[in-house]
Amino acid sequence: MSKNIKIIYDIREDGSLEESERYILEEFRKYKLTSLSISSDNFCTPNEETTQREKFSCHPFFGRDKVFNFPERILHLIWKEHLAHIHIDSDGDWEAPKFQWFTTSKNAIIYSAFIEDDEYVFVIYDILKDFEDSDYRGAHNYYSEEQIIDFLELAEWHRMHHPHEDQSVL
Amino acid sequence: MDNEKYINPFKTGKFKNPGVDKKTSVKRLASKLKKVRDK
Numbered sequence: 001m002s003k004n005i006k007i008i009y010d011i012r013e014d015g016s017l018e019e020s021e022r023y024i025l026e027e028f029r030k031y032k033l034t035s036l037s038i039s040s041d042n043f044c045t046p047n048e049e050t051t052q053r054e055k056f057s058c059h060p061f062f063g064r065d066k067v068f069n070f071p072e073r074i075l076h077l078i079w080k081e082h083l084a085h086i087h088i089d090s091d092g093d094w095e096a097p098k099f100q101w102f103t104t105s106k107n108a109i110i111y112s113a114f115i116e117d118d119e120y121v122f123v124i125y126d127i128l129k130d131f132e133d134s135d136y137r138g139a140h141n142y143y144s145e146e147q148i149i150d151f152l153e154l155a156e157w158h159r160m161h162h163p164h165e166d167q168s169v170l
Numbered sequence: 171m172d173n174e175k176y177i178n179p180f181k182t183g184k185f186k187n188p189g190v191d192k193k194t195s196v197k198r199l200a201s202k203l204k205k206v207r208d209k
Contacts, residue, residue, distance in 0.1 A: 010202055011198070012198065013178055013198070013201045013202055019185070020179075020180075020185035020186065020187075020188040021188045022178045023185060024188070042199075043180045048198045056173070058173075059173070059176075060173045060178070061176070061178060062204065079186050083175060089178055089180065089181075090189055091180060091187055092178050092180040092181030092182075097173075107187065107189050110195075118204075122195070124204075125196070125199070126190065126195045126198065126199075127188055127189045128189050128191070128195060129187055129189025129190060129191060129192065130189075130191045142176040142192060143192075143196075147199065149194055150199050150200070150203055151199065153203060154202055154203055155205075165181070166209075167178060169177065
């Protein structure tokens with residue numbers, strides 16, 4: 001992998017970060033670094049149909065890593081901004097490892113991603129504790145269409161204005 | 171990453187889950203959007 005990884009966080013308006021949040025973001029960077037060193041073909045997430053269904057996660061704190069697939073009407077915008085979520089083990093519940101795709105929880109990070117020059121840039125928006133994963137669309141019913149559109153607007157702002165003095169960098 | 175040696179600090183109790191619920195997430199989203207729209 002020839003590009004660097006930059007983590008931007010936009011969790012709170014004031015740019016603050018708790019110690020536990022910082023830990024999660026630092027581990028996220030390690031996870032993406034390892035994942036992208038294995039394959040950068042699908043830079044935002046490891047391949048959802050092959051890699052994640054056939055292999056363990058390259059970092060045990062991180063499970064299913066998925067680009068949003070709802071609302072279908074605006075998938076082209078979701079793909080453009082690479083708006084995604086990844087399940088994490090911030091309850092310390094995971095025991096026996098499963099293949100990455102089948103490793104889920106109610107905890108997740110919401111993020112977007114883009115490539116700029118020699119960098120993979122990931123923008124973190126939230127760390128959630130009540131992300132639904134109870135049915136096949138579960139996570140994708142969590143936010144309304146309007147809220148997803150709002151996230152896309154924020155993701156576009158970060159991509160279009162990067163680098164910006166108001167962006168908090170890990 | 172040596173997965174065998176990894177110790178999750180949320181499992182050991184070093185950290186508590188910092189996650190927020192949907193209501194907080196949506197409230198924050200509106201606030202962050204307002205900030206960038208006002209620039």
